[in-house]
Amino acid sequence: MIANLSTYESVTTEEVKVWFKAGPVHKFPKNGGACIKYKDKQIAVFNFTRQGQWYACQNLCPHKMEMVLSRGMIGEEDRQPKIACPLHKSTFSLKTGENLNGSLDAIATYPVKVEGETVYVGFME
Amino acid sequence: MLYTYLYVILLSSLKSKPMKTIIVVGNGMVGYKFCEKLAARKESENFKVIVFGEEPRAAYDRVHLSEFFGNRDAKALELAPMDWYAENKIELIVNERITDIHRKTKTVTTGSDKTYTYDYLVLATGSSPFVPPINGVEKEGVFVYRTIEDLEAMLDYAEKIKSKKTKGRAAILGGGLLGLEAGKAVMDMGLEPHVVEYAPKLMPRQLDSRSSNVLQLTLENMGINVHSGKATNRILGNGAITGMDFGEDDTLEVDMLVISAGIRPRDELGRTCNLEMGVRGGIVVNDRMQTSDPSIFAIGEVALYNQMIYGLVAPGYEMAEVAVNQIVESYEVIMRAEIDMSTKLKLIGVDVASFGIPYMPADKGLSIIYENKTKGLYKRINVSHDGKTLLGGIMVGDAADYSILHQMYLNNIPLPDNAEELIVGARGEGGSAFGSAMDLPDTAVICSCEAVTKGAVCCSVIDDGNETVKAVAKATKATTGCGGCKPMVADLVKESLKTLGKTVKENICEHFDYSRQELFDIVKLRGIEDYDQLLDEVGKGHGCEVCKPLAASIFASIYNETANRQETIQDSNDRYLANIQRNGTYSVVPRVAGGEISPKQLMAMGRIAKKYDLYTKITGGQRIDMFGAKLHELPLIWEELIAEGFETGQAYGKSLRTVKSCVGSTWCRYGMDESVSFAIEIENRYKGIRSPHKFKGGVSGCIRECAEARGKDFGFIAVEGGWNVYVGGNGGANPRHAELLAEKVDKKTAITYVDRFMMFYIKTAPPLTRTAAWLEKLEGGITYLKNVVINDSLGIAKELDADMQKFVDTYKCEWKEAVETPEIRERYTHFINSDETDDNIEFVSLREQKMPKEWA
Ligand code: SRM
Numbered sequence: 011m012i013a014n015l016s017t018y019e020s021v022t023t024e025e026v027k028v029w030f031k032a033g034p035v036h037k038f039p040k041n042g043g044a045c046i047k048y049k050d051k052q053i054a055v056f057n058f059t060r061q062g063q064w065y066a067c068q069n070l071c072p073h074k075m076e077m078v079l080s081r082g083m084i085g086e087e088d089r090q091p092k093i094a095c096p097l098h099k100s101t102f103s104l105k106t107g108e109n110l111n112g113s114l115d116a117i118a119t120y121p122v123k124v125e126g127e128t129v130y131v132g133f134m135e
Numbered sequence: 136m137l138y139t140y141l142y143v144i145l146l147s148s149l150k151s152k153p154m155k156t157i158i159v160v161g162n163g164m165v166g167y168k169f170c171e172k173l174a175a176r177k178e179s180e181n182f183k184v185i186v187f188g189e190e191p192r193a194a195y196d197r198v199h200l201s202e203f204f205g206n207r208d209a210k211a212l213e214l215a216p217m218d219w220y221a222e223n224k225i226e227l228i229v230n231e232r233i234t235d236i237h238r239k240t241k242t243v244t245t246g247s248d249k250t251y252t253y254d255y256l257v258l259a260t261g262s263s264p265f266v267p268p269i270n271g272v273e274k275e276g277v278f279v280y281r282t283i284e285d286l287e288a289m290l291d292y293a294e295k296i297k298s299k300k301t302k303g304r305a306a307i308l309g310g311g312l313l314g315l316e317a318g319k320a321v322m323d324m325g326l327e328p329h330v331v332e333y334a335p336k337l338m339p340r341q342l343d344s345r346s347s348n349v350l351q352l353t354l355e356n357m358g359i360n361v362h363s364g365k366a367t368n369r370i371l372g373n374g375a376i377t378g379m380d381f382g383e384d385d386t387l388e389v390d391m392l393v394i395s396a397g398i399r400p401r402d403e404l405g406r407t408c409n410l411e412m413g414v415r416g417g418i419v420v421n422d423r424m425q426t427s428d429p430s431i432f433a434i435g436e437v438a439l440y441n442q443m444i445y446g447l448v449a450p451g452y453e454m455a456e457v458a459v460n461q462i463v464e465s466y467e468v469i470m471r472a473e474i475d476m477s478t479k480l481k482l483i484g485v486d487v488a489s490f491g492i493p494y495m496p497a498d499k500g501l502s503i504i505y506e507n508k509t510k511g512l513y514k515r516i517n518v519s520h521d522g523k524t525l526l527g528g529i530m531v532g533d534a535a536d537y538s539i540l541h542q543m544y545l546n547n548i549p550l551p552d553n554a555e556e557l558i559v560g561a562r563g564e565g566g567s568a569f570g571s572a573m574d575l576p577d578t579a580v581i582c583s584c585e586a587v588t589k590g591a592v593c594c595s596v597i598d599d600g601n602e603t604v605k606a607v608a609k610a611t612k613a614t615t616g617c618g619g620c621k622p623m624v625a626d627l628v629k630e631s632l633k634t635l636g637k638t639v640k641e642n643i644c645e646h647f648d649y650s651r652q653e654l655f656d657i658v659k660l661r662g663i664e665d666y667d668q669l670l671d672e673v674g675k676g677h678g679c680e681v682c683k684p685l686a687a688s689i690f691a692s693i694y695n696e697t698a699n700r701q702e703t704i705q706d707s708n709d710r711y712l713a714n715i716q717r718n719g720t721y722s723v724v725p726r727v728a729g730g731e732i733s734p735k736q737l738m739a740m741g742r743i744a745k746k747y748d749l750y751t752k753i754t755g756g757q758r759i760d761m762f763g764a765k766l767h768e769l770p771l772i773w774e775e776l777i778a779e780g781f782e783t784g785q786a787y788g789k790s791l792r793t794v795k796s797c798v799g800s801t802w803c804r805y806g807m808d809e810s811v812s813f814a815i816e817i818e819n820r821y822k823g824i825r826s827p828h829k830f831k832g833g834v835s836g837c838i839r840e841c842a843e844a845r846g847k848d849f850g851f852i853a854v855e856g857g858w859n860v861y862v863g864g865n866g867g868a869n870p871r872h873a874e875l876l877a878e879k880v881d882k883k884t885a886i887t888y889v890d891r892f893m894m895f896y897i898k899t900a901p902p903l904t905r906t907a908a909w910l911e912k913l914e915g916g917i918t919y920l921k922n923v924v925i926n927d928s929l930g931i932a933k934e935l936d937a938d939m940q941k942f943v944d945t946y947k948c949e950w951k952e953a954v955e956t957p958e959i960r961e962r963y964t965h966f967i968n969s970d971e972t973d974d975n976i977e978f979v980s981l982r983e984q985k986m987p988k989e990w991a
């Protein structure tokens with residue numbers, strides 16, 4: 011199946027209808043990301059240990075439509091958490107999804123919560 | 136008594152001096168500049184100024200007109216708001232054309248038939264686009280490109296086209312500066328651009344044919360189609376344009392046409408009142424900007440000065456300055472005899488600039504030309520026969536040095552001995568050998584639009600405390616015109632800050648205020664163990680994709696740790712120990728030291744590649760690459776390869792790639808020594824070492840050099856009596872031959888020298904700098920390096936030897952480590968919550984193998 015950008019739409023915490031159990035904390039590398047599957051979606055989940063924060067976004071890079079963002083490097087720019095695509099280093103804000111070093115479409119972001127040892131990602135359906 | 140008396144007389148004479156009226160015809164860029172400059176003078180109190188503008192709005196920035204396509208924001212282009220004119224007691228009447236001048240009565244008549252009297256008349260009526268008399272130019276869909284109204288009409292028409300068809304086409308008639316700008320503009324409007332030029336090349340006035348070719352290639356890559364050497368006979372279409380006819384069945388279908396074929400001065404007023412005119416138009420002026428009638432001035436694109444019309448703002452602004460001075464009786468300010476016509480294209484995406492005499496026959500001077508077609512680069516400078524003065528030049532693809540070269544030309548600065556370094560540069564491609572903007576004289580005009588000198592910029596920083604380019608721009612107006620001088624102003628600000636002791640450091644990124652070499656020393660001296668500790672102790676914030684891999688490289692160089700330990704600070708390729716490919720799959724490259732591979736190994740590789748359905752290819756580095764492995768397959772493939780005796784080839788790392796060999800004396804009839812054995816030995820010695828950039832070696836059995844050892848970071852060539860050792864070579868984008876470090880030495884000595892060279896490089900090079908670029912920048916170059924490596928001039932040879940030996944002794948195959956460690960193996964799954972694989976990956980077949988499906 012070839013990925014479609016319209017599959018991904020940002021969700022805010024207030025909008026969450028389903029908290030999907032993504033996996034145990036230890037499966038997500040410290041200061042790095044991993045990919046989960048939810049229905050027909052691929053979601054990149056980041057464990058930003060240094061900030062004590064978790065972030066989630068679509069795994070699909072809007073530049074060349076490849077499912078790779080979870081394998082990118084996270085970091086921050088002007089206090090904004092971001093993800094750099096491993097293919098051509100497009101960077102996106104993990105908060106707003108906005109493309110920070112170009113004019114690509116913003117990526118969709120999703121809320122994450124951690125309860126005990128379990129990581130949950132929030133979806134609307 | 137007497138004094139008071141005189142004083143009274145003087146005062147009364149001043150008072151009685153009547154207010155004089157200046158009428159300015161035309162409120163364009165130059166007309167406005169005249170008002171601005173006059174308003175800044177205290178003498179302006181003595182004048183009443185009335186300005187007539189035919190356009191419906193106050194003067195705007197025509198130079199940046201194309202920005203209107205992006206935002207349709209006419210306000211943003213405004214040079215000054217309407218209030219400004221009122222505040223400065225200038226009466227601006229827009230939407231009103233002057234139709235007649237009556238020199239006898241010193242009056243003008245307006246379109247609405249009103250009459251005004253002047254003492255001084257300033258004609259700043261500019262020019263209009265030249266529309267060639269081609270059959271059909273009156274058709275709907277044919278536009279010119281000069282005013283905001285022109286652009287609005289174009290935008291509306293483009294919308295109409297787009298509502299009718301998906302892929303509309305627009306042609307631009309004229310491949311000059313403006314035409315190319317228009318080409319980009321119609322492309323941004325969503326139309327397919329076609330630039331049609333009558334001359335055989337683009338920008339015929341500014342470029343020679345070679346640079347024009349390079350430009351054409353770059354434009355075509357951007358999606359701008361170029362048709363040069365085409366004369367348009369007819370515009371086709373019934374009512375509205377549908378195409379262009381070039382004769383002999385040669386036509387181009389288009390939905391819209393923008394004419395950009397040059398300008399014609401709007402000199403009609405001068406003609407009707409019998410001022411002296413140029414043969415081909417333009418109102419003749421002297422160096423005071425006076426026309427043949429001394430109370431009438433002409434400035435800007437309508438003025439014919441030195442028998443030329445200057446279609447640029449900078450000369451226009453200078454004319455405005457001169458006219459103001461003449462009117463306020465500062466008679467000494469006159470126009471320069473030579474007008475600089477240098478230009479820089481402000482097209483987004485391509486750098487194009489030319490200055491002075493861009494090209495000329497050989498008897499006038501000598502040319503130095505640098506061309507790199509793959510990168511779309513062309514640079515040319517023309518130098519006087521004695522090699523001392525710069526006469527002009529061209530740059531396409533990279534005009535970073537335009538400002539400095541342009542200044543050298545304008546200020547007649549003597550050239551350095553190696554003039555070629557001005558364009559090929561000691562700093563590598565795109566750099567230049569010319570020290571810094573600070574070497575220019577204080578009088579050098581840096582911003583020609585606003586005539587700001589270097590002295591003024593530096594003063595603004597040093598004396599007035601403006602410490603950023605923004606602040607300096609605000610204070611001096613430099614960079615606010617065409618913006619071409621921005622890089623140079625930035626340099627001057629930086630250098631001026633330095634003289635104040637405020638260094639602007641070249642830091643790695645916002646998280647570390649250090650250079651790579653400083654950070655290297657910090658990690659080593661403080662024994663810092665990981666990235667988090669490094670950030671906590673000497674950095675700030677939480678890191679980014681620039682400092683993380685850099686720190687990873689430093690940790691690897693100091694502790695020889697593999698990429699597996701701190702995997703999330705590695706570049707993605709290092710993190711997964713494989714090179715990511717265009718569809719998110721990976722390549723697998725086992726080490727084949729020296730390129731020597733046995734039939735058994737070949738068969739093993741063939742079997743594994745077949746099993747996992749991998750595309751295979753011989754690489755340029757004498758080994759075999761297997762492509763198309765999915766993330767989860769990597770440990771499985773490597774497990775099998777390791778079982779067959781292979782180890783990682785580190786094709787993904789900033790580390791040793793390959794040591795290329797020729798077959799050497801073992802088989803070759805000319806071989807002087809065993810090059811394969813040496814290559815294998817040295818490849819195994821350096822394998823796994825992480826460095827600022829990748830590095831490669833080569834060993835040739837004789838000077839025929841079949842292994843291309845001199846194209847590598849280090850190379851050995853067997854000669855009568857030993858080995859010649861070369862360092863600092865490079866293929867790639869900017870090829871450079873390695874330099875001779877030592878001659879006819881034995882193998883052991885050769886290895887020691889290269890050990891030290893490599894270690895010295897690893898410790899001191901900036902990030903992502905190959906040995907070639909590093910050596911080029913190393914002060915003292917190869918001579919200095921020889922001293923360090925051979926004569927131990929820094930007294931560090933022992934340390935370098937020991938550090939290298941430690942690397943050699945602690946080598947581990949990181950793929951072996953990965954497949955044997957369950958926690959590391961776990962990293963190789965596409966989903967952590969499902970065993971499914973990525974269904975977004977698609978392959979298509981290719982010559983009995985496969986390849987990724989093309990990107991849309
Ligand atoms: C596979 C190979 C092409 C091939 O099919 O032959 C190749 C492939 C890549 N080269 Fe290369 N280069 C390959 C031989 C070369 C050579 C030839 C050689 O080594 O003799 C050169 C010129 C020699 C040199 O480096 O001086 C070469 C000069 C480059 C450069 C330019 C380096 C430079 O300093 O200018 C890059 C870009 C870079 O490293 O920044 C590059 C980068 C790359 C990358 C890593 C680009 C990327 O980031 O994806 C390619 C991916 C490798 C992979 O496995 O996925 N490759 N590349 C060759 C692998 C050799 C090997 O066995 O490891």
Ligand SMILES: Cc1cc2nc3c(=O)[nH]c(=O)nc-3n(C[C@H](O)[C@H](O)[C@H](O)COP(=O)(O)OP(=O)(O)OC[C@H]3O[C@@H](n4cnc5c(N)ncnc54)[C@H](O)[C@@H]3O)c2cc1C
Nearest residue numbers: 161163164165189197198232233260261435436446447448
């Ligand atoms: C798209 C574009 C890009 C450009 N890019 C550059 C660049 O990068 N660098 C550069 O140096 N130059 C550039 N130029 C050229 C630059 O804009 C002109 O050199 C400059 O505008 C000339 O100023 P001017 O005042 O002489 O003429 P104009 O700006 O044309 O002003 C003349 C004004 O007089 C008015 N007028 C004419 N006749 C009458 C009359 N009888 N009564 C009343 N009003 C009258 C006109 O309507 C007009 O408003 C560019 C031009 C265009 C169109």
Ligand code: SF4
Nearest residue numbers: 797799803806836837
């Ligand atoms: S370099 Fe010399 S030894 Fe090597 S193949 Fe060529 S001729 Fe033979």
Ligand code: FES
Nearest residue numbers: 071073095098100
């Ligand atoms: S695919 Fe992500 S930056 Fe190119």
